[in-house]
Structures are given as C-alpha cells and as structure tokens.
Amino acid sequence: MRLAEIVEPPALAKPAPAIALSFRGAGVRLGGRWIWRDVDLDVEQGDFVAVVGPNGAGKSTLLKAILGLLPLSSGSVEILGHPATRGNRDVGYLPQRRSFDPDLRIRGVDLVRLGLDGSRWGVPLPGVGHRNTTARRRVDEVIELVGATAYARRPVGELSGGEQQRLLIAQALVSRPSILLLDEPLDSLDMGNQQSISALVQDICRTQRVAVLLVVHNVNPLITYLDRVIYVANGRTAIGSPAEVITSETLSRLYDSPVEVFRTKDGRLVVVGQPDVAHFHADS
Amino acid sequence: MPIADFGGQPTPSFDVWADIQQLLQFHFMQNAFIAGTIVAALAGLIGYFMVLRGQSFAGHTLSQVGFPGAAGAALVGVTPALGLLVFCVGSALGIAALSDGRGRERRAETAAIGSILAFTLAVGFLFASLYGGFVEGVYAFLFGTFSGISDSQVVMVAAVAAVAVAILICIGRPLFFASVDAEVAAARGVPVRALAVAFLVLLGLAVAETAQITGTLLVFALLVAPAATAQQLTARPGLGMMLSVVIALLVTWLGLAIAYFTVYPIGFFVTSLAFASYLGARAVRWATRASGRRAAALA
Numbered sequence: 151m152r153l154a155e156i157v158e159p160p161a162l163a164k165p166a167p168a169i170a171l172s173f174r175g176a177g178v179r180l181g182g183r184w185i186w187r188d189v190d191l192d193v194e195q196g197d198f199v200a201v202v203g204p205n206g207a208g209k210s211t212l213l214k215a216i217l218g219l220l221p222l223s224s225g226s227v228e229i230l231g232h233p234a235t236r237g238n239r240d241v242g243y244l245p246q247r248r249s250f251d252p253d254l255r256i257r258g259v260d261l262v263r264l265g266l267d268g269s270r271w272g273v274p275l276p277g278v279g280h281r282n283t284t285a286r287r288r289v290d291e292v293i294e295l296v297g298a299t300a301y302a303r304r305p306v307g308e309l310s311g312g313e314q315q316r317l318l319i320a321q322a323l324v325s326r327p328s329i330l331l332l333d334e335p336l337d338s339l340d341m342g343n344q345q346s347i348s349a350l351v352q353d354i355c356r357t358q359r360v361a362v363l364l365v366v367h368n369v370n371p372l373i374t375y376l377d378r379v380i381y382v383a384n385g386r387t388a389i390g391s392p393a394e395v396i397t398s399e400t401l402s403r404l405y406d407s408p409v410e411v412f413r414t415k416d417g418r419l420v421v422v423g424q425p426d427v428a429h430f431h432a433d434s
Numbered sequence: 435m436p437i438a439d440f441g442g443q444p445t446p447s448f449d450v451w452a453d454i455q456q457l458l459q460f461h462f463m464q465n466a467f468i469a470g471t472i473v474a475a476l477a478g479l480i481g482y483f484m485v486l487r488g489q490s491f492a493g494h495t496l497s498q499v500g501f502p503g504a505a506g507a508a509l510v511g512v513t514p515a516l517g518l519l520v521f522c523v524g525s526a527l528g529i530a531a532l533s534d535g536r537g538r539e540r541r542a543e544t545a546a547i548g549s550i551l552a553f554t555l556a557v558g559f560l561f562a563s564l565y566g567g568f569v570e571g572v573y574a575f576l577f578g579t580f581s582g583i584s585d586s587q588v589v590m591v592a593a594v595a596a597v598a599v600a601i602l603i604c605i606g607r608p609l610f611f612a613s614v615d616a617e618v619a620a621a622r623g624v625p626v627r628a629l630a631v632a633f634l635v636l637l638g639l640a641v642a643e644t645a646q647i648t649g650t651l652l653v654f655a656l657l658v659a660p661a662a663t664a665q666q667l668t669a670r671p672g673l674g675m676m677l678s679v680v681i682a683l684l685v686t687w688l689g690l691a692i693a694y695f696t697v698y699p700i701g702f703f704v705t706s707l708a709f710a711s712y713l714g715a716r717a718v719r720w721a722t723r724a725s726g727r728r729a730a731a732l733a
Contacts, residue, residue, distance in 0.1 A: 237623020243618060255486075255669045257669045261614065269607075
C-alpha cells in the first residue's frame, strides 16, 4: 500500500510524525472582508480532527482552501509539502449536502468508482482489462472497509442517509488520499448513525493513516473519537486536543469576550456566552 | 400521404423476410431506415445523459426551437435541416449563457429555458406568416415524415451524428461524474461548467437531427422515453445507455414499418411505441417493488 510505504519508518530513531497538512499565515478575503487570517496549523497523518465553530465562521471555507477551490489572500496551505491545488488526488472530499435525488438511478458501486477515475477523459471500455479488474477490486475493497457491501449494488437514491454517507466516504477514500475532508457528514443523521459514522472515520484514520478534517456543528457526539479540534471563530482559529481547545480560556481569547464552557455529568460540553458571529463580521 | 404515389396501399404478408424486402424496395424507405437508425442511436445515447441530468425541459425547448428553425430556413430559402441545426445549437448556447450551469440548482435554468421557449415559438410564428402558403411543410416539420429524406440529408445526419458521438466519447466519463455529483466532480478538477455547455450543444445537435424524422413536436419520443425506460429497468450506467439505444432503435424500426403498411403518420407510431415501452417499464418496476415489499414483509 502506497501510504503505508511512506509512513513506515526505517527502524532507526523515533520518527517525527509526517505532516499531512499545514497552514502558514493563511488568510482568505471574500467580498472585502477577511473570513479568517493569520491561520497557522499543522495536521499530522492519521489525525482525526473536528472543525467546529459557529455558523458562518468559515469552516467550509477552510476546506475549500485545502481543495484549492478558493485562492488564498495571504500565506500558504501545503499538502504533503506541496501547495494546495484543485484536483489534487491526495485530498478526498465529501461536500455538505442534503441527499441524493430519490430518482437517481445509479448504483453505489458506480458512485464509488467515479472517485477513482471519474475525472479522466474518455469513456471506460467495457471488458476485463487489467486496469478495469484492479479498479473493480479497489472499489469492492473500499466498500467493504466502510461496511457498505450489502447495499452497494442498489440505486443510491433508494438508500438511507447513513447508507449514502458511507458510500460517499468510500468514494472519497477510493483514490487513497492522504487527507479526507468531510463537510458536516453527520448533519442529517440520527444519533445511532452519527455514532457509527464517527467510529468508522476514526477506524479509517487509524488503519489507513488518513488525516481527517470533519466539519461538525455539535462536537459532542464524536468527542470520544477525536484526536484534535480546530475551532474557527471571529476570523481566527485555535487547534489542539478537545480538552485544550474547548475551554473557557481558549474560547474567550478567540472571541475576545468572556465565554464559559461547562462539562455536564455525562461528559458533554456546553458552550455558554458564545457571541453572535454576525457581530464580528459587521466591522471589518 | 405520399404512399399513394407508389401504386396503392402496401399490405404486409406477415412473412418477416418478405416484409423486410418489401419495406426496403424503395429508395425513400432505404433512406428513412438509414437516417432513422442513426438518429435513434444518437437520441438514445444523448437522451440517457439528458434524463440523468434532469434536463428534459431543456431538451423539450430545443425541440420546439426546431419549428422557427425550419420556418426561418424556408423563408430564407435554404434547406430546413440547416435551419434546424442553427436554431437548436444557437438556443442551446442561449440556455447555457442565461443559466448558471452548475447543475444542482436548476431554477435559473428553468426560467431561462421557459423564456427562450416562448420567444422562439413567437419567432417561428412570425416566420411562418411572413412566408405564407407554408401549411403543408409546417405540418411535416411538426409531426415528422419519412418519405422525404434525401440522400444529402442522410449524409448530413450521419456527419452530425458522427461528430456528436465523437465528442461524447471524449467527454463521457467526466460528464457522467458531473451529472451525478457536480460538486465533488468540480473539487476533483472536472470542468463542470464547460461540460454543461458542451452537453447542451450536443443536445441541440441530437434534437436537430432527430426532428427530421419524428418532427419537432415528437422529438421527445426518441430522446426521453427510451432513456427513461432504460433507467427504470436498470441502474447500471453502461447497460442503461445500451438499453436506451436499443429501445430507440426498436421503436424507430417498428414505427417505420407500421407507418409504411398503414395510412397513418410515423410520428404517431414512434411516439406511441416509445410511450408504451415507458409505461411497461414503470409497471415492471412497480411490480418488482411490490413483490420485494411482500417478500420483506413475510421474512
């Protein structure tokens, strides 16, 4: 496996963990205002990172910058040491969405296969060529990995939200990316599915050594699975373990105003006094 | 009907081989079969993508645009096929320019298409009234004919279809990706917007050619019904495209044969057969779903 080769150290000294993604003084300006600026952060390979913050704080913008879909106004974003560009095969992406049209008559396997060679020109030739066999095996393998084998040959439009989400994760994973960007994949799911998708993503991080950035509205359902959290608010970001970032001190510093974080008896975090985001964007 | 010129109403012998020989004995029927075959294959293929992309309304409008195209050509004095081609491709570009083409939200596109539809029909009406004494030709262009396809028309149909299929082969896979999931395709570096424009032009070409057989009002018979039928029957893309083409071919051949042996127009038969296949596919799917539910309930 390609990734394993990169990651496996020559058994010498303790290896430094490879950096999958790094922001250096990065900023994005849209329509004359900074969405965020002076962002410095590193994500290591195999890290499971949640991107949290209030609505409109620029969480999706962060992903778009990594995808090379938005030009940076300052600084740099590097993926495995290379500047972020559009169409980078090292980055898998699952956009924010509702769900597929129930009338979409395409099978799950076809959807996953598009992640492998969908952007290549021409048409796939029917038949049993070597490339075709390899591709089919890879598609089956990744579908197995996300646990979607039972329904991968049914039309996607007929599947439930959780089932579609698993297939879309498979689609994003099939080209063996080093970084996986998931924009609110838990949003339309019930609690049970939120838990199982979170566990699946954590498993992918561990076994495939993929760095995952998962945008989420409410961090509580997946807090036990996470390695780190990126908090985006007020045009700035903070990164660290959930225990470091989601604290009264860090969030108050981020917001420039007093914010309190409480931990409930069952371990859930409650943020109180979080100011309205719109307020911050009105002046700049 | 022109069949009368060939010495009375032909009757089928119900000996398949003899009937096929009888069908193909006249040059005009040979031309009709060649052009019909090319057009059916093209419409089946492009139609698959049109139904997948949810752009049936765009296809509908482009087909109606054939009417002012043909009327304009008659007015200027060029071959109607050329008028069709110019108007269909021109309107395809117009739809592309007036809609955002991102494929996910079709609201802007639907409004743009509706406006273009109304305007082009009005222009066609103007052309027809300026030309005067046009009724016979308009009728053929609205509802189709198979007796008047010239050799040069067959060559033109073949050439346009060859170009369209060649383009489709080049852009097929990314177009499929962009049709199913525009956002992910764009992130993967697929030029979604350019492909949307390219596809509308292909659709314009397919409509312009199909209209010469089925008439501009009945283009849908070959463009929508076979593709929609195929997508009801299978969710496999490759098989779906093949089925769509096969259904379009069968419908066209059968329609031509029945029209030859009766006094009724071809457009009616092609459309009715296509509609019947669509209804049949819906019934099949409804039945399999119902039996699936019953099995699930029993299990």
